[in-house]
Structure formats: C-alpha cells, structure tokens
Amino acid sequence: MREKLKNLAKGLGSLRLTVVLLAFSVLLVFFGTLDQVRMGIRDAQKLYFESLIVIWRYPEFWHWGNFLKWIPVPLPGGYLLGPLLAVNLIAGHIRFWRPRWSILGISLIHIGVIMLLVGQLVTNIFQEENYMWLDEGDTSNFLRSFHEDELYLAKLNPDGTRGVYSVNYENLEKGETIQPPFPFQLRINEVFGNAEIKQVGPMQADLRLGVTQGLGVQMSLGVRGIPSFRSNDQRDIRTAVVEIVNNGQSLGTWLVSNVFEDRFPEQTFNVDGQAYAVGLRFKQTPLPFSVTLLDFTHDRYPGTNIPSNFASRVRVEYPAKNESKEVMVFMNNPLRFEGLTFYQASFAKQDTASMFQVVKNPGWLIPYIACIIVSVGLLYQFSIAGYKMVRRIKK
Amino acid sequence: MKRIGVIVIWLIALAMVWPVFKPLVRPDHSAEAVLGRMPVQEGGRIKPLDSVARQTLMLMRGKQSVYYEKHKVPAVEWMLDLVFDREESNKMPVFRIDHPDILGMFGLEAGTKKYFSYNDLEPYLAQIQEQSRMVDQDSKNRTSYESAINRLFGNLIQYQLISQTVYPLSQPRSVSAFYQSVEASVMEAARRFVESGNQMSAEETPMQLRMHMQMLQQMSRSPLFLVYADGHYWTPGDYMVQGIPMNGGLPPEMALLGRLADARQNGDPAAFLQAATELARQVPDPAGARPGLEYYFSQSQPFIVALSLYVLVTLLVFLGWQFSPRLFLPPAMGILGVGFAIHTFGLVLRVLITGYAPVTNLYSSAVFVGWVAVLLSLIFEYFQRKGVGSLAAAVVGFLTLLVAHHLSGSGDTMEKMRAVLNSNFWLSTHVITITMGYGATFLAGFLGLIYTFYGWFRRGMSDEMQKSFHRMVYGAVCFALLFSFVGTVLGGIWADQSWGRFWGWDPKENGALMIVLWTALILHALRSGLVKTRGLVNLAIVGNIITAWSWFGTNMLGVGLHSYGFMDSAFFWLLVFWFTQFAVIGLEWLFPVKVFKERSA
Numbered sequence: 001m002r003e004k005l006k007n008l009a010k011g012l013g014s015l016r017l018t019v020v021l022l023a024f025s026v027l028l029v030f031f032g033t034l035d036q037v038r039m040g041i042r043d044a045q046k047l048y049f050e051s052l053i054v055i056w057r058y059p060e061f062w063h064w065g066n067f068l069k070w071i072p073v074p075l076p077g078g079y080l081l082g083p084l085l086a087v088n089l090i091a092g093h094i095r096f097w098r099p100r101w102s103i104l105g106i107s108l109i110h111i112g113v114i115m116l117l118v119g120q121l122v123t124n125i126f127q128e129e130n131y132m133w134l135d136e137g138d139t140s141n142f143l144r145s146f147h148e149d150e151l152y153l154a155k156l157n158p159d160g161t162r163g164v165y166s167v168n169y170e171n172l173e174k175g176e177t178i179q180p181p182f183p184f185q186l187r188i189n190e191v192f193g194n195a196e197i198k199q200v201g202p203m204q205a206d207l208r209l210g211v212t213q214g215l216g217v218q219m220s221l222g223v224r225g226i227p228s229f230r231s232n233d234q235r236d237i238r239t240a241v242v243e244i245v246n247n248g249q250s251l252g253t254w255l256v257s258n259v260f261e262d263r264f265p266e267q268t269f270n271v272d273g274q275a276y277a278v279g280l281r282f283k284q285t286p287l288p289f290s291v292t293l294l295d296f297t298h299d300r301y302p303g304t305n306i307p308s309n310f311a312s313r314v315r316v317e318y319p320a321k322n323e324s325k326e327v328m329v330f331m332n333n334p335l336r337f338e339g340l341t342f343y344q345a346s347f348a349k350q351d352t353a354s355m356f357q358v359v360k361n362p363g364w365l366i367p368y369i370a371c372i373i374v375s376v377g378l379l380y381q382f383s384i385a386g387y388k389m390v391r392r393i394k395k
Numbered sequence: 396m397k398r399i400g401v402i403v404i405w406l407i408a409l410a411m412v413w414p415v416f417k418p419l420v421r422p423d424h425s426a427e428a429v430l431g432r433m434p435v436q437e438g439g440r441i442k443p444l445d446s447v448a449r450q451t452l453m454l455m456r457g458k459q460s461v462y463y464e465k466h467k468v469p470a471v472e473w474m475l476d477l478v479f480d481r482e483e484s485n486k487m488p489v490f491r492i493d494h495p496d497i498l499g500m501f502g503l504e505a506g507t508k509k510y511f512s513y514n515d516l517e518p519y520l521a522q523i524q525e526q527s528r529m530v531d532q533d534s535k536n537r538t539s540y541e542s543a544i545n546r547l548f549g550n551l552i553q554y555q556l557i558s559q560t561v562y563p564l565s566q567p568r569s570v571s572a573f574y575q576s577v578e579a580s581v582m583e584a585a586r587r588f589v590e591s592g593n594q595m596s597a598e599e600t601p602m603q604l605r606m607h608m609q610m611l612q613q614m615s616r617s618p619l620f621l622v623y624a625d626g627h628y629w630t631p632g633d634y635m636v637q638g639i640p641m642n643g644g645l646p647p648e649m650a651l652l653g654r655l656a657d658a659r660q661n662g663d664p665a666a667f668l669q670a671a672t673e674l675a676r677q678v679p680d681p682a683g684a685r686p687g688l689e690y691y692f693s694q695s696q697p698f699i700v701a702l703s704l705y706v707l708v709t710l711l712v713f714l715g716w717q718f719s720p721r722l723f724l725p726p727a728m729g730i731l732g733v734g735f736a737i738h739t740f741g742l743v744l745r746v747l748i749t750g751y752a753p754v755t756n757l758y759s760s761a762v763f764v765g766w767v768a769v770l771l772s773l774i775f776e777y778f779q780r781k782g783v784g785s786l787a788a789a790v791v792g793f794l795t796l797l798v799a800h801h802l803s804g805s806g807d808t809m810e811k812m813r814a815v816l817n818s819n820f821w822l823s824t825h826v827i828t829i830t831m832g833y834g835a836t837f838l839a840g841f842l843g844l845i846y847t848f849y850g851w852f853r854r855g856m857s858d859e860m861q862k863s864f865h866r867m868v869y870g871a872v873c874f875a876l877l878f879s880f881v882g883t884v885l886g887g888i889w890a891d892q893s894w895g896r897f898w899g900w901d902p903k904e905n906g907a908l909m910i911v912l913w914t915a916l917i918l919h920a921l922r923s924g925l926v927k928t929r930g931l932v933n934l935a936i937v938g939n940i941i942t943a944w945s946w947f948g949t950n951m952l953g954v955g956l957h958s959y960g961f962m963d964s965a966f967f968w969l970l971v972f973w974f975t976q977f978a979v980i981g982l983e984w985l986f987p988v989k990v991f992k993e994r995s996a
Contacts, residue, residue, distance in 0.1 A: 015923030022916035026909050026941070033905040037952050045900045116884075120898060129895070301439025303620055303628070307814040331814045332821065332893045343895045359895035367897050371884040378877045385873065389866060393778050 013091030021085050028075050031056040040230050042147075049078035050124065086117050102384065108377030112370040119366030127361040130285055131345065134293035134314075135353045141290040143358050145283035149238045149258050153180050156268065156275040168283065169238055177245070184271050186278075187243040189253065192225045194236035197257060209241045209255070214267040216241075216255030223255065240280055246271060256280040289318035289338065294326070296347060296354040310344050312354045329356065397722055404711065404726045408733060411703050415737060418694040426668040431471040433675040434686035436620035436628035439811045441684035445693055446807070447619060448474030451557065453804045455550045456489045456510065463487045474557075478619070479659035481558045481566070485513040490550060494543035500526075513554060523548050553618070560617040561631050561652050563610035570660075571653035577611070577635060578645040580604040585640055611635050622648050623678045648677060689748045689809070697741030698762060702796040704734035705769075708789035712782045716853070724782045731776070731785050734792065735769050742766060749809045752823035756810070757950070758802040760830050764946075765795030767834030768841075771874060775867045781860065783849075783867065787842050795837075821889045829882030829907055832875055833942050836910055839871035840939030840976075843932040847979055850988025861990050865928045868935050869921070875938070876914040883907040902952050906945025913941050929987065933980050940976050943969055 032048030058068035130143035155163035200222030207222030311330035346355035431445035448470035476484035488510035527548035567573035614632025658666035715723030776784025
C-alpha cells in the first residue's frame with residue numbers, strides 16, 4: 001500500500017507529466033483562441049478554459065472544411081489541466097525538494113505559479129463585472145450588469161420610494177408561478193433567451209402571445225425567439241411574457257423585455273388600490289454609497305480625433321461612514337473604493353456622459369505578488385546558471 | 396595578404412555606413428531640403444514636411460519615391476508638386492493598384508500596369524466612389540476586392556484633400572493674385588460690416604466673398620496644417636479666414652505661400668528657393684517635437700544601413716566557415732558590432748523623436764525584436780567565437796528589419812498613442828519585456844535552424860560544436876521564459892489597471908501565454924531527460940512557429956480567418972513561415988544531423 005502510494009506520488013510529480021500537461025495547455029490555448037473568431041471570447045472562454053473536456057472541430061468555412069470538419073480533436077479543458085498542473089507541481093516538489101540554495105529560485109518560481117493559478121480561480125469564482133453610466137451632474141447608487149438580466153416587481157410607495165423584488169433571468173422557467181412578497185402571484189408564460197420584437201398586424205396576432213396589457217398591446221408588438229447573437233458588442237434581447245394572478249384570477253398579461261428600459265415608460269398596474277411596476281432589465285446591484293459625475297474631459301491630439309486622454313472627476317459619498325471625497329478617474333488610473341474598482345471605460349453625448357466599468361475582485365492583489373515572486377525566482381536561477389556557464393567556458 | 400583582406404572588408408562596411416554620416420557632412424540646402432525639414436502638423440503631431448510626404452506616398456504607392464519620366468522623384472519633391480503645382484503631380488503614377496477586378500474596371504489585365512496617376516484615374520472617380528459606397532461597413536466582413544477599392548478611394552480622397560492645401564480645386568491663374576482677391580473681398584466685407592453698424596444679414600454678404608469663403612472652407616479640410624502663426628499650426632484655408640481680419644490684410648506667411656506656388660508653377664527654382672527659405676525661417680523650433688532630428692532620421696535611414704550590414708555579416712560567416720575562419724570571422728563580429736551600434740542609434744533617435752519608449756506599434760516591435768536578438772547573440776559570440784552567434788544575430792536582425800520595413804507602409808510609424816496606450820510607464824515595462832521575450836524565442840529558434848543547416852551542409856559537426864549550440868539555445872530559451880513570463884504578467888497587471896481584469900483570454904494575451912508555456916515545456920523536457928540537444932533544437936524551432944503566431948497571427952484573427960475567401964498577404968507569409976519551420980523539423984527527423992567526436996587540435 002505504502003509502495004503504491006509512493007509510486008502514485010512519483011507518477012503525479014514526474015517531470016514527464018509536466019511536459020505532457022504543458023503541451024496540452026499550449027494546444028488548448030491555441031484552439032481556444034481560434035474558436036473565438038467563431039463564437040466570441042466569452043463563449044470560447046466557457047467552452048475551453050472553464051470546462052473539463054472540449055472537442056475542437058475544423059471550421060467548415062475554411063479550406064477543405066467539408067472534409068476536415070469530420071475529424072474531431074478532443075482536448076482536456078482548463079478546469080482539468082489547471083488542477084492537474086497544480087497537483088503535478090506540488091507532488092513534484094514534495095518528491096524532489098530539499099532545502100538547497102541552488103534551487104531556491106525554482107521553488108520561488110513554482111510558488112508564484114501556484115499563486116497565479118489560485119488567483120485565476122478566485123477571480124473566476126468571485127469576480128463580478130458591472131457598469132455605471134452617468135451624465136454630468138448625475139448621481140447614482142447602483143450598478144448595472146454587463147451580461148445578467150432580472151425580472152423585477154416594484155411596489156410604488158406614495159412617498160416615491162420603491163420596494164423591489166427581483167428574480168434572475170436564469171431562474172425563470174416557462175409555466176412556473178412565483179410568489180413575490182406582494183398580495184398576488186406572477187406566472188411566467190413565455191421566456192426568450194433572445195428575441196426579435198416588432199410591430200405586427202392582425203394577421204400575425206399569434207405572435208402577440210396573448211398579451212393583454214401594457215406596451216405589448218399599445219404598440220401591437222409581436223415576438224419571435226431567435227438564437228443568441230454570441231457577440232461581445234450586442235446584448236441578447238431577453239424577453240418574457242408574464243401574467244399577474246390574484247387568487248386564481250388573471251389581472252392581465254404583460255410583455256417585458258430588457259430593451260424597454262430607458263426607451264419607454266415603466267409598465268405599471270394596480271392591485272387593491274396599490275400601484276406596482278413590472279419589467280425585465282439589466283440586473284442591478286445597489287451600492288451603500290453614491291457616485292456623482294462632476295465633469296468629464298476628453299483630450300484629443302491637435303487637428304485629429306485621436307483621443308489622448310479621458311478623465312472623469314467624480315464625488316463619492318458614503319453617508320453611513322460619513323465619508324465624502326472628490327477623485328479623478330482616468331485611463332490607467334482607476335478608483336478603488338469599498339472593494340470595488342471603478343475604471344474609465346467609455347463616454348457619450350458629446351463628452352458629457354461617462355461610463356465606468358465597476359469590478360469586484362477580492363483576488364486582485366494576488367497576481368501582483370505572484371509576479372514579483374516569480375520574477376525574483378527566475379532572475380536568481382538564471383543568474384546562477386549563467387554564472388556557472390560562463391565560468392565553465394572561461395576554463 | 397590577410398591584412399589586405401581585412402582592410403578591404405572593413406572598407407566595404409564603412410562604405411555601407413556612409414549614409415548615416417552623409418547628411419551631417421554634406422548638408423543639403425536645396426528648396427526640397429529646406430521645406431522638407433520645415434515642421435508642420437499632421438495626424439495630431441508636429442513633424443517635418445518630409446515625413447508627411449514619405450508616409451503619404453508609402454500609403455498610396457508602397458514606396459518612398461515615385462518613378463516618373465525615367466527619374467526617381469523623392470517623396471518630398473512629389474509632395475511639393477502636389478501642394479504647389481497640382482497639374483504636375485497629377486501626371487505622376489502614385490496610386491498602386493494590384494487587384495485584378497479593379498484593373499478590369501479600367502479595361503486592363505493584371506500584370507500590364509500597376510501604378511496610375513491621378514489623371515489616369517480621374518475618368519473613373521465616380522465609378523470608384525460608387526463601388527466603395529457598397530463596401531461592407533464592418534471591416535471584418537470585407538472581401539479582398541472591397542478592401543482594395545476602399546483603400547483606393549481613401550487614397551484618392553487623401554490626395555484631393557492635400558492637393559487643396561494651398562489653393563482650391565478650381566485652379567486660379569496665379570495663386571498670389573487669388574490670395575489678393577480674397578484679401579480684397581474680406582477687407583471690403585469688413586468695411587461694410589463696420590459701416591452698417593455691425594449688422595449684416597447673410598443675403599447682404601457680397602457674392603464674391605461667399606464664393607471665396609466656400610473655397611477657403613474646401614481648403615481648410617486639408618489634413619496638412621502647413622502654416623505656423625500665432626502659436627498654432629493652421630491649414631492655409633483656416634488661416635486666411637482668421638488671419639486676414641486679425642492681421643488687417645494678407646498675412647506675410649500666406650503671401651509667401653502664394654509666391655511659392657507661383658514660382659513652382661512658372662518653373663522658377665531661384666524664386667522658389669528664396670520663398671522657401673523665408674517661409675521656413677518663420678517657423679520656430681517647436682516644443683515637445685524634434686522635426687530636425689526626424690528629418691535626419693528619414694534621410695539617414697539607420698535601420699536600412701543596419702540591415703545591409705547584417706547581410707554582409709551573414710556572407711562573411713559563410714565565407715569564414717567555408718574558407719578561412721581566421722580571416723573572416725573576426726571582422727564579421729566587428730561589423731556585427733557596428734551594425735548593432737547603428738541599430739541602437741536608430742532606436743535612440745526614435746525615442747528622442749517620439750518621446751515614447753522604443754516599442755509603440757507593430758513596426759517598432761519588429762525593430763526591437765531584432766535588436767534584442769542581436770544583443771543576446773553578440774554576448775554568445777563574445778564567449779564562444781565560432782561564428783554561430785554572429786550568424787544568428789545577422790539573420791534575425793536582417794529578417795526582423797525586413798519585416799519592419801514592410802510594416803512601415805501602413806502610415807506614420809511615430810504616431811501619437813491612443814489614450815489607453817498613452818503611458819510611458821507601461822510602454823517601457825510590459826511592452827519592452829514582452830518584445831524581448833519574442834526576440835529571445837526567435838533567437839533560440841533561429842539558432843536551432845542554424846544548427847540543423849550547419850549539420851547538413853558540413854556533413855555533421857563535432858561534439859564540441861554541438862555543446863556550444865546547446866549552451867546558446869538553452870541560454871536563449873531561459874531569457875525567453877524570463878522576459879515572456881514577466882512581460883505577460885505585467886500585461887495582466889496593466890489590463891487590471893485599465894480595464895479591471897487581470898486576464899481576459901484575449902487573443903494577444905493567449906499568444907503570450909503560449910510562449911510562456913512552450914518555453915517552460917522546453918526547460919522541463921530538458922530537465923526530465925526527455926530530450927537532449929537534438930530535441931532541444933527542434934523544440935526551439937517550434938518556438939518560432941508559436942512566436943510568429945503570438946506576434947502576428949493573433950492580430951490577423953479579426954481580419955483573415957473570418958472571411959476566408961481570400962488570404963491577407965501577411966497571413967499568407969505567416970503560413971509560408973510555418974510551413975518552412977515544420978519542413979525543417981520533418982527533414983531533420985528523416986536526415987538527422989551527425990555528430991562526431993573530435994580531438995581538439
């Protein structure tokens with residue numbers, strides 16, 4: 001038994017395994033990059049780098065694609081290779097490691113590499129990317145998601161405040177009934193991952209999907225499900241048909257979609273004299289503090305439209321902590337506040353509106369430290385090797 | 396005898412270096428040189444007119460001179476004709492057209508003619524515009540014909556705009572007279588404006604003035620800010636509008652431009668030179684730009700000189716191996732040192748001119764990759780003088796400078812950096828280290844190629860020689876891993892600073908990662924005993940393939956692979972390069988390099 005364990009450790013820690021794993025990694029990265037052309041970076045990342053196994057096929061639209069597309073190339077995915085490399089590395093060290101000055105650098109390099117792998121894992125799990133658009137003079141205290149959407153119900157209180165209940169788009173299922181903390185139920189009649197919405201005449205009334213209230217009726221909208229855009233620039237038009245039910249009695253059916261927000265007024269209804277709103281929107285995350293855009297500047301090189309700098313002057317206010325400060329956010333100089341990082345990402349409206357990408361990544365510091373450790377290790381090790389080599393040649 | 400040989404070799408080398416000193420020893424005082432040196436503003440930065448001329452001509456014709464009436468016309472001379480004497484430049488064949496479908500539009504077959512003058516193309520302008528309007532908005536989806544017609548149309552527009560810098564499309568008989576009549580109508584309008592009590596509606600504006608304003612507006616669309624006055628660079632059109640009222644008459648700069656144009660059109664070189672000298676004298680040395688240095692840089696072309704020296708070194712090493720190592724190898728190394736010095740000199744000039752770290756775009760990365768490879772191999776050659784280091788340096792230096800030379804056709808190579816790149820800190824850390832990584836991986840790969848070819852052509856090599864190759868390839872791979880790794884991680888940190896993510900699986904990032912993984916693989920394979928020298932060498936050659944992918948291939952993904960009906964010419968060369976590398980590896984497997992023991996003499 002002991003012998004067997006020893007052999008296993010030997011195999012897991014062997015340098016030959018390292019070589020094989022590295023070779024597969026190179027192939028995986030290469031094919032994963034190639035497929036980005038076809039499916040976009042996000043989908044390729046999921047399929048290749050966040051999976052156990054993946055099969056690459058020769059694209060049909062390349063030369064000889066008609067024949068070569070039949071040959072599948074199976075590859076281990078990132079979630080298989082990453083941990084295996086980590087295990088191999090650790091096992092190898094346990095097997096070979098003895099405290100010696102001459103291999104101090106190698107140990108440092110490998111510690112750093114493990115940190116990078118761990119850091120990437122932490123990022124994959126915990127990182128949240130959102131954004132915030134602000135016009136000059138505007139204040140906001142919530143973030144919007146780049147990719148996620150949510151169905152929401154809001155109780156509109158007379159004093160202007162709102163009680164919001166929301167369900168992530170991913171959790172919506174056709175036919176299910178949801179019980180919000182309000183005196184009615186919500187039935188999901190239809191869900192579309194991506195849809196084409198346009199005005200339809202009476203001939204195509206079936207595309208109206210039985211909507212009886214709100215925008216869908218006012219504008220005679222018809223809905224057709226379409227495949228995902230698979231694009232980094234164009235967001236899928238997520239759409240649903242929901243029915244408000246009170247004690248088994250339908251109060252109406254609404255069409256909701258993430259393209260309605262900002263374009264049309266909110267869809268509202270009354271139950272027992274209380275006003276509510278319903279809609280589907282880019283997922284929002286509330287913040288305990290607020291951000292105000294004081295000024296946005298956009299410098300160009302003279303006589304051209306080539307930007308030389310973008311900068312936003314913002315005020316951050318955190319009433320609960322009695323904190324208020326003014327900061328400049330510009331390219332390569334983000335604002336880090338309360339575990340969030342605000343980056344200057346975009347601008348619009350003749351340079352009077354600014355967009356921040358807002359990222360929460362608790363592991364952001366790990367790569368910085370890892371980089372230093374590995375660099376020191378590499379320098380140390382190669383200096384020793386170089387010194388030895390030069391001395392041997394000189395003899 | 397041997398001494399004479401060495402002297403001859405060095406004399407040849409010095410003759411090749413002469414262009415670097417020539418502009419210093421024999422300064423040029425012709426009108427072309429005076430105006431070529433004069434700072435103007437174009438593309439967001441201040442540069443000598445000569446650079447504008449070279450870049451524009453590169454874009455249109457792919458060369459820095461025009462061949463016209465059996466003469467080589469330098470770029471700046473062509474530009475002066477374009478600006479001051481349009482009718483002359485309209486006859487010069489400056490538009491290069493290769494695409495058979497466009498040639499077919501003119502009723503020509505491919506191969507009959509490829510350079511066209513503006514006059515040749517004028518009858519087809521409407522047709523070209525019509526065609527280019529139908530081009531797909533998304534550059535990724537364009538066919539080769541669509542990109543070609545789009546490029547041609549863009550060049551024609553650029554040509555027209557620059558040709559209107561000094562006088563409008565409707566050619567006046569004398570430019571000076573035209574300026575004076577504009578002055579008269581502006582002053583007349585100003586007088587009336589004051590007389591009418593500062594009130595004048597659009598209908599009351601004199602017809603003559605309205606026409607003139609329209610022409611000036613046309614002229615002010617020129618991308619060339621030719622006039623310096625009042626602390627700014629102006630297009631002559633704009634400066635007429637603002638300068639006449641400000642100056643209370645035609646400004647002296649404009650009067651000079653008028654004299655220049657008239658002298659050019661009347662064929663009076665003496666008057667032209669005099670006006671040119673007066674105009675150039677009025678422009679002070681600008682702050683934050685070094686047009687004089689840039690002019691010298693373009694005249695002396697240090698990278699071309701270095702490239703030719705590298706060719707000479709290659710030749711000398713071959714001669715040394717074949718005939719007499721003692722005669723040829725020492726001067727080869729010496730000349731390599733000179734080539735490296737000039738290469739370095741060019742890089743330093745670029746840094747001084749642009750004010751940025753040495754690598755800012757694909758062009759300068761090629762220059763720098765070569766520089767790193769030459770530096771490393773010079774060090775190798777210093778320790779073991781067998782000519783291998785010299786040859787590797789010369790070959791990589793030559794090839795990368797050749798690539799750079801071809802990349803320079805895409806416009807200004809010293810352009811200002813866009814906002815996110817406008818950071819000397821990151822340009823000089825991440826970009827430099829990652830480019831050094833490319834250089835070291837290529838050096839390892841080319842040492843591998845030299846090993847194989849050396850073994851084949853000399854029917855094997857001594858084990859001493861093999862060891863020496865082993866050490867060099869191993870050293871280069873170590874450097875490659877160090878620089879690529881540090882460069883990649885620094886890139887991640889930069890991305891974290893500017894976009895909020897350390898790693899995004901972007902093609903360029905992935906390419907860098909592949910180099911890191913591959914060099915790590917080589918070192919582990921060596922360490923585990925899986926490979927010896929022969930395997931090391933072949934793995935290093937595969938490194939060439941991966942580095943070429945990372946450096947160029949990833950940039951082509953957006954363009955080439957999507958619309959696969961045609962092949963971008965750069966993509967074609969990438970495939971050729973890959974093929975040759977695989978071929979060498981395959982042939983080495985079939986015909987291994989022999990190694991024999993040799994007693995040291």
